[in-house]
Amino acid sequence: MIEVQHLNKTFRQKGGQVEALQDVSLCIPDGSIYGVIGYSGAGKSTLVRCLNLLEYPDSGKIRIGGFGEITLIHGKPYVGRRKNHPAESAGADAEPGSAAELTEPTELNDPVEKAVQADGPSLRKMTARQQNTLRRGIGMIFQHFNLLDRSTVYDNIAYSLKYTKRSSREIRERVCELLDLVNLSDKIDAYPSQLSGGQKQRVAIARALAAEPRILLSDEATSALDPDATESILNLLRDVNRKLGITIVLITHEMAVIKAIAERVAVMENGRVVEEGSVYDIFANPQAKITRKFVASSSLLGRLEKLMDEDAELLRIRPGEMLVRMVFEKEYVGQAVITNAARKFGFDLNLILANAEYLHGCPLGGIVGILSGDPEKIREGIAYMAENHVRTEVLRDEQVDHLSAEHLDC
Amino acid sequence: MNKSIIYQLNIWIAEQLKTIAPNLYKYKVKFAESGEATLEMFWKAGLIAFVIGLILGTLLVVTKRGGIRRNPIVYHLANTIVNVFRSIPFIILLIFLIPYTRAIVGTSIKVKGAIMPLVFGTVPFYSRQVEVALSGVEEGKIEAARSMGSGTLGLIFRVYLPEAVPALIRVTTVTAISLIGLTTMAGAVGAGGLGSFAINYGQNQSYEDIVNVCVVVLLIVTIILQSLGNGLSRLTFNRKLITIRRGRKTGKAAPAASESITAES
Numbered sequence A: 001m002i003e004v005q006h007l008n009k010t011f012r013q014k015g016g017q018v019e020a021l022q023d024v025s026l027c028i029p030d031g032s033i034y035g036v037i038g039y040s041g042a043g044k045s046t047l048v049r050c051l052n053l054l055e056y057p058d059s060g061k062i063r064i065g066g067f068g069e070i071t072l073i074h075g076k077p078y079v080g081r082r083k084n085h086p087a088e089s090a091g092a093d094a095e096p097g098s099a100a101e102l103t104e105p106t107e108l109n110d111p112v113e114k115a116v117q118a119d120g121p122s123l124r125k126m127t128a129r130q131q132n133t134l135r136r137g138i139g140m141i142f143q144h145f146n147l148l149d150r151s152t153v154y155d156n157i158a159y160s161l162k163y164t165k166r167s168s169r170e171i172r173e174r175v176c177e178l179l180d181l182v183n184l185s186d187k188i189d190a191y192p193s194q195l196s197g198g199q200k201q202r203v204a205i206a207r208a209l210a211a212e213p214r215i216l217l218s219d220e221a222t223s224a225l226d227p228d229a230t231e232s233i234l235n236l237l238r239d240v241n242r243k244l245g246i247t248i249v250l251i252t253h254e255m256a257v258i259k260a261i262a263e264r265v266a267v268m269e270n271g272r273v274v275e276e277g278s279v280y281d282i283f284a285n286p287q288a289k290i291t292r293k294f295v296a297s298s299s300l301l302g303r304l305e306k307l308m309d310e311d312a313e314l315l316r317i318r319p320g321e322m323l324v325r326m327v328f329e330k331e332y333v334g335q336a337v338i339t340n341a342a343r344k345f346g347f348d349l350n351l352i353l354a355n356a357e358y359l360h361g362c363p364l365g366g367i368v369g370i371l372s373g374d375p376e377k378i379r380e381g382i383a384y385m386a387e388n389h390v391r392t393e394v395l396r397d398e399q400v401d402h403l404s405a406e407h408l409d410c
Numbered sequence B: 001m002n003k004s005i006i007y008q009l010n011i012w013i014a015e016q017l018k019t020i021a022p023n024l025y026k027y028k029v030k031f032a033e034s035g036e037a038t039l040e041m042f043w044k045a046g047l048i049a050f051v052i053g054l055i056l057g058t059l060l061v062v063t064k065r066g067g068i069r070r071n072p073i074v075y076h077l078a079n080t081i082v083n084v085f086r087s088i089p090f091i092i093l094l095i096f097l098i099p100y101t102r103a104i105v106g107t108s109i110k111v112k113g114a115i116m117p118l119v120f121g122t123v124p125f126y127s128r129q130v131e132v133a134l135s136g137v138e139e140g141k142i143e144a145a146r147s148m149g150s151g152t153l154g155l156i157f158r159v160y161l162p163e164a165v166p167a168l169i170r171v172t173t174v175t176a177i178s179l180i181g182l183t184t185m186a187g188a189v190g191a192g193g194l195g196s197f198a199i200n201y202g203q204n205q206s207y208e209d210i211v212n213v214c215v216v217v218l219l220i221v222t223i224i225l226q227s228l229g230n231g232l233s234r235l236t237f238n239r240k241l242i243t244i245r246r247g248r249k250t251g252k253a254a255p256a257a258s259e260s261i262t263a264e265s
Helices: A046-051 A111-119 A127-135 A153-158 A168-182 A197-209 A226-246 A255-261 A280-285 A288-296 A301-308 A337-345 A375-387 A399-410 B002-020 B024-025 B028-065 B072-087 B088-097 B098-105 B112-133 B139-147 B152-163 B165-187 B194-203 B207-233
Strands: A002-013 A016-028 A033-037 A060-063 A068-073 A076-080 A121-125 A136-140 A217-219 A245-253 A264-269 A272-278 A319-328 A346-359 A362-372 A391-399
Touching: A002 A046, A016 A046, A016 A264, A016 A272, A033 A046, A033 A226, A046 A060, A046 A217, A046 A245, A046 B088, A076 A391, A127 A136, A136 A197, A136 B139, A153 A168, A153 A197, A168 A197, A168 A337, A197 A217, A197 A226, A197 B139, A217 A226, A226 A245, A226 A255, A255 A280, A255 A288, A255 A337, A264 A280, A264 A288, A272 A288, A272 B152, A280 A288, A280 A346, A280 A362, A288 A301, A301 A346, A319 A375, A337 A346, A337 A375, A375 A391, B002 B024, B024 B028, B024 B207, B028 B112, B028 B152, B028 B165, B028 B194, B028 B207, B072 B112, B088 B098, B088 B112, B088 B165, B112 B165, B139 B152, B152 B165, B165 B194, B165 B207, B194 B207
Parallel strands: A033 A245, A033 A264, A136 A217, A217 A245
Antiparallel strands: A002 A016, A002 A060, A060 A068, A068 A076, A076 A121, A264 A272, A319 A362, A319 A391, A346 A362
């Protein structure tokens, strides 16, 4: 379980300050693939860098399973027992399974440290060594791969293994094992410059997994790849997640990536998490404006907004007509609710756009169409559809338009 | 047989030298001595400057603002030392350092006395060059290494220095060539060398051929150094000079199938 609470981070620059993270709280379940989506500058990169302390949040708490709790005070990481847990202060280990190294008590002489103690009892500054231990337990892959160009594939993958107590024979075995996993066994002696982008990212994944981390952070890992390589890397990540049970935190600006492999997603904007939930729910029922935009970008129904903006001929309606979006809820995609309603209430449906797809085994579908007939009947029909698990949204209503026009005349 | 061919060749060269540069031939022993002195100053001062410059340059990169171990005090100290010594013309530095050289090395003349000023003249320039070379290592590589748990030393010895090798070779070449230029000035403290040979025997006695030959010899040395540097830099770009093969020794060729990167299920 990765849990972050109230993370704040402000970058101070010459031109002013950028609030990269504002009160970000998240909970990432073990063994899941968790997506974080946002436009560039939304703070998602900063968030993921805070998880392995490549960046220090100004304040907040980070809990990473097995590493205990890290508290950030004035941009410095502290470890120790949690506040308000007097029962735990007796034992040396704050919690079972936490690294003993992180919870050993040490002497306190520094007055600053003492001041910190007032803030949270028995907190100690996290040493560089503790931070490196933490980082070794979290793998990370990057948009631009960041392989060492002057090292062979073998040496790149063996990089972090040299920090473990493995013999050179064991290192060799582990590297071969990883190369098998990423399907690049024949490239063991190749240099990164001899590999394609997708192959480089595979090596990077093997390298990140070398020291057997439980968490893999992926920072726009597919953004620099062509569609084929993107798909193969996403498949590999899914395999890694399933076979090895590694938690993957995936940040991206492409909704298609989230749709392809993530189970849960957090949508970020201006350093805040504006929406969070299962990928299915986010796609089926986006709330925030930015989420709608992301969902639209990856769905056929998303073209509607564009057509509306362009005021396309297709969407113009005559008096007595209504432009309606109808979205099916999870289990009801296969049912003929709309035609039933049309028959029952005697209105016509002029189909404009329709889409159906599967997201994590759940069907997701919707229709945009123009309903024509008796307005009263249409309203009743819409109510009927809502009862039968079809969410409807009236986008344009000629009557309403007329009314408002009349009001304006007065 | 071989020996006699070389002997014949030497005779031939001597004959040619006699006709092309008769005055140089007259002072050939002095010329050889000067060449030797230049060479000695070059490699001794060069070696010391290489080590110190590498350390100082690395220190500058590591401790500067945004570096992996920011330390304003160390950075400003190193930076100021480098700036001060870089701005002193070498010939002035040579004289300025005389008492200190005497105190440290025991003598301030001859080749022995010239080494220290040569080091002082080279290190600031070289450490700046090293700083530039190391700054060229992509930020992302450093970040990746940090994410794998490398500390400051790990980052320096496993990322910064190895990744910057081609650039380091280039800047070392440039520095070596400028060091050759500096050694010619060391005649000012009686260290001899080709520079003072050219002045004392060529210029002062109006033996033009001596000056010309000195120019040609230095030119050849420079060209050799430059080509060596360029070649090595090219050979180490995106690869190691000598690659250790780790491929499985199964004898059979690796399956060609995994050429395609979409082989995943």
